[in-house]
Amino acid sequence: MITTARSGTNTLKALKYLYGPGRRNEHTDPHLVASWDGLAPDPGRDWEATLAQLRDALDLHVVRYGRPVAKHVYHRMVRADPGDRNLSDEEWGQVARRVVAAAGIVPDGDPEGCRWVAVHHGDNHIHILATTVRADLTQARLRGDQYRTEAELTRIESELGLKDWSGTRTREYRAGIPKRAKSPELRKAERLGQGETGRERLRTGVRRALAGAADEGEFLARLTAQGIAFEVRRLPSGDAKGYTFALPTGDPGPPVWFSGSQLAADLTLPKIHERFAAGLDQPAPNRPGDQGRPAAVRYRASTTADRVTRSFDDEPQAGQVAAVVSGTIETLDALALTSPVLSRKEINQAARALEYAAVARTRTARSDLRTMRSAARELLYAGPTGGRGEEGTAAATILSSLILLALVIAKWHAAQGHRHQADAARTAADHLRTAYGRHAGRPIALLDTRGRQLPEPVRERQTATVRQVLPADQAVRVLAEDDWAALAATLAEAEAAGHDPAVLLTHAAGRRELASADSPAAVLTWRIRRDARLPVPAPTITPEDHRTAAALSRSTAARPAQPTPQPGMSRGPSLPAAPVPGPLATTSHRPVHRP
Known part of the structure; x- marks a missing residue:
């Protein structure tokens, strides 16, 4: 299973998306599989229920709070692997209850938790929508919810016999892999007919500028040659704090900037400087005689x-x-x-x-x-x-x-x-x-x-x-x-x-x-x-x-039997350290093979 979360300010707009056709008509038969009390109105199955009624029920504690709450809407998607079996509504309901408990929406045994619903779309995933004000009129503590939720999903996968994606949930794995593009970036790339998102193309460009660069000056010069914009962010003391990068864009408006950490963990300023500090075996651009070879x-x-x-x-x-x-x-x-x-x-x-x-x-x-x-x-x-x-x-x-x-x-x-x-x-x-x-x-x-x-x-x-x-x-x-x-x-x-x-x-x-x-x-x-x-x-x-x-x-008959060779034995020239092979091979009809 995979899970992502986002926050918002409009409960009704979020419900319209969940009960609507989706951006690509991917939502089929939307209906509730669980809620905070099991009695929430379900506009998907109850024709008398409306989205406004469900919105009012979810927002009850937000209204009672009496003061504006920044981004009071909590929206989390949980999706099973395409190779997993289809879970029943009852199973998805159990998954939703365990997820909201792990996230901190309704901690186990806490009667004062937030209000929430889980909507199933027919595909093998659910959406959990909650408001973040609790019944005791305090705000839910959600810091670290992603790690707690992923740990709980690992246990759920084991219990339900689903595909184990736990390897992607460790902090080490998440910190090491390239940062994935977000949905708006994916939609923009699709709209422009681009095979990669701007973030992906930018990450590749930065890596190519870094390949074999001797120092920061050469690295930045290569970025400029590729048309990649960059800035070095500095602390009040004047010391470098980090890099930001941007690709030139054909769309109206300013370019989209990404920090090094938003591209990959090893493209931050300290990690890049660590490469330069390692030095090079051959600081010169090339060895004599290598030009054109x-x-x-x-x-x-x-x-x-x-x-x-x-x-x-x-x-x-x-x-x-x-x-x-x-x-x-x-x-x-x-x-x-x-x-x-x-x-x-x-x-x-x-x-x-x-x-x-x-x-x-x-x-x-x-x-x-x-x-x-x-x-x-x-x-x-x-x-x-x-x-x-x-x-x-x-x-x-x-x-x-x-x-x-x-x-x-x-x-x-x-x-x-x-x-x-x-x-x-x-x-x-x-x-x-x-x-x-x-x-x-x-x-x-x-x-x-x-x-x-x-x-x-x-x-x-x-x-x-x-x-x-x-x-x-x-x-x-x-x-x-x-x-x-x-x-x-x-x-x-x-x-x-x-x-x-x-x-x-x-x-x-x-x-x-x-x-x-x-x-x-x-x-x-x-x-x-x-x-x-x-x-x-x-x-x-x-x-x-x-x-x-x-x-x-x-010469075969005249040659005496050879002893079992040992490293270092040779009757010919010593082995060269830097071979220079000879001329051209031109034709073949042999099938491509694997080494």
């Missing part, structure tokens, strides 16, 4: 994501996870801004979904935040990518790393019992999978073709390497995958380039979280190609490929 930056960012993912092995504390989530959102925003159209929307949706996996009310770990924000900054300053060839392969590599990072975030939340945050992180991973498939399909298909054309002795040697390096259950899974041929081709290519496939595979598998991947073989393929600086797969099998494969095949 977004692929190299994407490979480095994927290495950063792998390193952060590995940190979850040590059961991180909430502050560390908060830093990772915050930094990952910045990385995704930077990636969306610099990605081609075919994947930009999905990456942006992943960032928006991950906002609901935030960890609230904790201080973030500066080192992890600094690492991820630095990756976001590099992505932005390296410039946009066309998404083809080397850049497309680099995009697939970083997306595969970010998918696994989203999944470990989901696992951490699930272990803490944060069901909704875990679901949000999984949703982010799903969006990233879609974006990944749009970049990875062609190069994986080319590698698959090459792998299937490898001579049998070469395939057997790579199979033996996998069985030596990986745990038995993981090796069985990898060898049974559709993407195994692509991994075999990559291992053979690395071997021909002078690397030890066993060492490369050990290094790639040691980065953890293969168990969460849909295709561990694909993840290993991207990691090995990145670490060994292998070129982008060519669109066809060239004569040189055949000559290389034949040479490898002839």
Whole structure:
């Protein structure tokens, strides 16, 4: 169940809405299911009863009070989940009585409580309408009513066998998630034909301005470049108190302003300054030689994501996870801004979904935040990518790393019992999978073709390497995958380039979280190609490929058995820290797959 409340000054107007057709004709068969004494007139079922009579009964104590009461009307909606069974009028009546008691309208055992009614509309929800002056002519104490009501609804759900939404009712969850748009904002967006409300678009714009920004000056300059208005509110002492933001509007009248806290808990001035205080690993806008090389930056960012993912092995504390989530959102925003159209929307949706996996009310770990924000900054300053060839392969590599990072975030939340945050992180991973498939399909298909054309002795040697390096259950899974041929081709290519496939595979598998991947073989393929600086797969099998494969095949009989590899063993070049892959892959008919 979900519940929201609002206040007003006109009892009759509120009753007209409850007994009327609704704004979209959603009100069917409105009638009372409960009231303060069970005897209130019901204009929905009693043809002689009128709305004015019901208004006069509800307002009795307000009139007796003798003085104006600000916003004396209390209106609370309680709605069951669409998947729940339909509750009877009797059950809704019990729900209403427990809700008004929890809210403070009529505390349990208090004969002097306020007057109230509960109206059922046919849909699986009720509206509770009350006036806030009690029979003893004092005003009801409603402070904290939302938390008390939600706690009571959690108990009601358990007793009635309804869907448990308790995860959304904790203070931590409510403090961490983005602030939801209100009904007038939703109606305005619908009227203007906009897919998002102004609040949502403004929140995304502020986050994009914040992604990788080194300091407040750069952040504010980026807001200006997007056309976002801002003000820094100050205390009488002159110290900064907070931010307010507004989008330019096409409607008549002034723009609508939102404080940072009205957008999201981590967009307040103290939280934004906390990011700047964490610093950046690379304060310069870009490294020498990176201008026009977004692929190299994407490979480095994927290495950063792998390193952060590995940190979850040590059961991180909430502050560390908060830093990772915050930094990952910045990385995704930077990636969306610099990605081609075919994947930009999905990456942006992943960032928006991950906002609901935030960890609230904790201080973030500066080192992890600094690492991820630095990756976001590099992505932005390296410039946009066309998404083809080397850049497309680099995009697939970083997306595969970010998918696994989203999944470990989901696992951490699930272990803490944060069901909704875990679901949000999984949703982010799903969006990233879609974006990944749009970049990875062609190069994986080319590698698959090459792998299937490898001579049998070469395939057997790579199979033996996998069985030596990986745990038995993981090796069985990898060898049974559709993407195994692509991994075999990559291992053979690395071997021909002078690397030890066993060492490369050990290094790639040691980065953890293969168990969460849909295709561990694909993840290993991207990691090995990145670490060994292998070129982008060519669109066809060239004569040189055949000559290389034949040479490898002839050398099989002469090669002695390899010992089980250990980390650090290598007979080829050492593993590079900053790979720069090679040229373009162009065609494929392989279906999009998931890493």
